[in-house]
Amino acid sequence: MYSPPGSDEIEVSVWGPGYGESVLIHALNNEWIIIDSCIDPITRQPPVLDYLEKINVDPAEAVKLVVATHWHDDHIRGLSKLFDMCKSADFLMSEALMTKEFLILARSIGKNSQIEGSSGLEEMNKIFSILHEDRDKSSKRKTKVPIRASENKCVWVSSTDSNIRLTSLSPSDYTILQCERGLCDLIPEIKKPKRWMVPKLPNENHVAVVLWLEFVDITLLLGSDLEEDGNLDKGWTAIVNSTRKPEGKAGIYKISHHGSATGDLGRVWQEMLTEEPYAVCSPFNRGKTLPSLDDVRRICAYTPHAFVTSTKKMNKSYVKKDSAIKKSIAESGIKFHDREYLPGMVRFRKKTGVIGSECSCEKFLGAEHLSKFG
Amino acid sequence: MTSITALRETYDSDFNFSDSCAPTSSKLELFKLPKEQILSRINICYPESSNQSEEKILDQELVTEEKALAESGSSSIHFLKKFIKKPVAFNSHLKREGIVLSINGDYFTARLTDLIKDAVDEVADFPFDEISDDDRALLEVGAVFYWNIGFRLLPSGQKERSSLIRFRRLPAWHRTEIQKAYKEADELADFFGW
Numbered sequence: 001m002y003s004p005p006g007s008d009e010i011e012v013s014v015w016g017p018g019y020g021e022s023v024l025i026h027a028l029n030n031e032w033i034i035i036d037s038c039i040d041p042i043t044r045q046p047p048v049l050d051y052l053e054k055i056n057v058d059p060a061e062a063v064k065l066v067v068a069t070h071w072h073d074d075h076i077r078g079l080s081k082l083f084d085m086c087k088s089a090d091f092l093m094s095e096a097l098m099t100k101e102f103l104i105l106a107r108s109i110g111k112n113s114q115i116e117g118s119s120g121l122e123e124m125n126k127i128f129s130i131l132h133e134d135r136d137k138s139s140k141r142k143t144k145v146p147i148r149a150s151e152n153k154c155v156w157v158s159s160t161d162s163n164i165r166l167t168s169l170s171p172s173d174y175t176i177l178q179c180e181r182g183l184c185d186l187i188p189e190i191k192k193p194k195r196w197m198v199p200k201l202p203n204e205n206h207v208a209v210v211l212w213l214e215f216v217d218i219t220l221l222l223g224s225d226l227e228e229d230g231n232l233d234k235g236w237t238a239i240v241n242s243t244r245k246p247e248g249k250a251g252i253y254k255i256s257h258h259g260s261a262t263g264d265l266g267r268v269w270q271e272m273l274t275e276e277p278y279a280v281c282s283p284f285n286r287g288k289t290l291p292s293l294d295d296v297r298r299i300c301a302y303t304p305h306a307f308v309t310s311t312k313k314m315n316k317s318y319v320k321k322d323s324a325i326k327k328s329i330a331e332s333g334i335k336f337h338d339r340e341y342l343p344g345m346v347r348f349r350k351k352t353g354v355i356g357s358e359c360s361c362e363k364f365l366g367a368e369h370l371s372k373f374g
Numbered sequence: 375m376t377s378i379t380a381l382r383e384t385y386d387s388d389f390n391f392s393d394s395c396a397p398t399s400s401k402l403e404l405f406k407l408p409k410e411q412i413l414s415r416i417n418i419c420y421p422e423s424s425n426q427s428e429e430k431i432l433d434q435e436l437v438t439e440e441k442a443l444a445e446s447g448s449s450s451i452h453f454l455k456k457f458i459k460k461p462v463a464f465n466s467h468l469k470r471e472g473i474v475l476s477i478n479g480d481y482f483t484a485r486l487t488d489l490i491k492d493a494v495d496e497v498a499d500f501p502f503d504e505i506s507d508d509d510r511a512l513l514e515v516g517a518v519f520y521w522n523i524g525f526r527l528l529p530s531g532q533k534e535r536s537s538l539i540r541f542r543r544l545p546a547w548h549r550t551e552i553q554k555a556y557k558e559a560d561e562l563a564d565f566f567g568w
Contacts, residue, residue, distance in 0.1 A: 098568055099568065100560075107555040146566065190549050194546070200515075322467070324467065333504070334499065334500050336497070
């Protein structure tokens with residue numbers, strides 16, 4: 001597991017869940033990109049950092065871009081720590097959140113959070129602080145302000161090969177406008193009680209940044225949590241219908257929104273992905289479990305190469321309770337959710353510039369073929 | 375911050391009451407004395423703009439007694455303590471801090487952090503029946519509560535298994551906090567060019 005990729009070898013590692021999901025990409029020549037973050041529920045550290053250390057990659061030098069696709073804590077926990085460690089990395093975020101209203105939320109609710117990790121705003125606020133504090137320092141970051149991600153925008157190009165380009169496909173212009181209005185309603189008001197989390201905006205996953213990463217001989221589609229509700233102006237329909245999106249088809253797909261039906265649009269598989277692509281999703285286990293068995297069947301019908309990052313739940317000893325407590329819990333009608341999944345990893349590697357080079361797929365720490373999930 | 379909130383917080387911090395002996399709603403109603411009278415004695419600050427219209431004098435007899443005590447220089451705290459039951463021992467076996475993630479039908483879902491040992495967070499569904507009437511109004515996404523399971527030692531010497539949920543009374547946003555957030559957001563917006 002801990003052998004580093006060659007400098008001419010693309011690597012895409014999808015981690016999750018623990019708390020969250022994260023994608024780590026080696027974009028050749030020791031340039032790395034981190035998209036979102038998860039933390040190990042036991043060590044409370046981002047497993048991506050541990051992995052980079054074990055494959056002798058210095059995040060301070062090698063990571064060039066850190067992305068927050070959206071602000072849900074199942075995608076962002078530990079991201080500020082990652083970003084702080086990645087001293088050469090620029091920061092990319094959804095343009096829908098790049099508003100004064102979001103900064104007020106971050107500086108009020110995010111700053112006053114009293115339960116660590118209780119809010120994505122807390123992580124965003126810390127990241128804004130890191131950027132602000134770096135302003136007068138001789139930082140290695142190319143840009144000291146967040147980079148905007150919106151539909152069909154080139155957001156990053158490799159410094160060693162201009163053919164390696166990262167394009168954001170969302171959020172749509174319509175979503176950006178809608179989000180600004182919604183954020184206004186969340187700003188705290190004088191005399192109103194504090195709370196440490198903000199309620200979700202309607203259709204909040206539509207602000208998520210979907211990314212398209214092109215190499216010479218393979219392309220990745222990274223779906224974040226983008227969902228689909230049939231509206232022509234947002235979600236997957238807006239992406240598929242766009243005539244300005246990059247051409248080509250992706251051979252590796254990070255499945256959107258934990259494999260849920262609401263994150264799926266058949267046209268994405270037909271029009272934006274190669275035949276039988278590699279596909280991977282991370283499960284979600286809060287209240288309901290995703291992907292459901294129906295989701296598993298649906299995705300496995302699209303491609304035989306579908307994987308899930310984790311099937312292994314936390315050991316019972318971590319949540320063991322003595323019999324008296326169990327009895328009280330049972331009498332009170334309180335129901336504990338199933339144990340959290342431990343973070344696992346699905347890793348794809350492919351040598352570039354070698355004719356006939358196959359993409360390898362490896363599964364670690366409880367990752368499995370999707371058909372074995374559930 | 376209303377006088378009730380202020381008083382409850384004072385009870386909790388000064389007298390370390392467990393939920394089992396916390397003042398009931400009806401007792402708290404008795405303490406709805408003019409805010410200035412009580413707060414001036416217990417040195418609690420509250421926003422200038424608090425809504426005073428909620429304050430009602432419900433029990434004239436108690437008010438009279440309070441006035442008499444106030445005139446004689448006695449503390450409101452001593453006055454209030456007379457009406458609070460003697461605490462019973464509560465031995466906690468499970469102490470969790472919870473944050474409400476969602477509210478669904480007749481239950482809410484919360485993430486729980488263990489306050490006794492360094493353990494992994496868990497998620498659980500709580501039926502509304504578990505919440506006291508007083509706390510029901512505080513239930514909202516993002517609300518913080520404390521959940522204890524343990525044994526109460528009753529005055530008779532018997533032990534009673536008990537599960538107690540108490541929602542934290544979060545203070546209101548103060549004008550200066552909001553102003554600070556706006557100022558810092560302005561600074562960031564300038565820096566980021568937003």
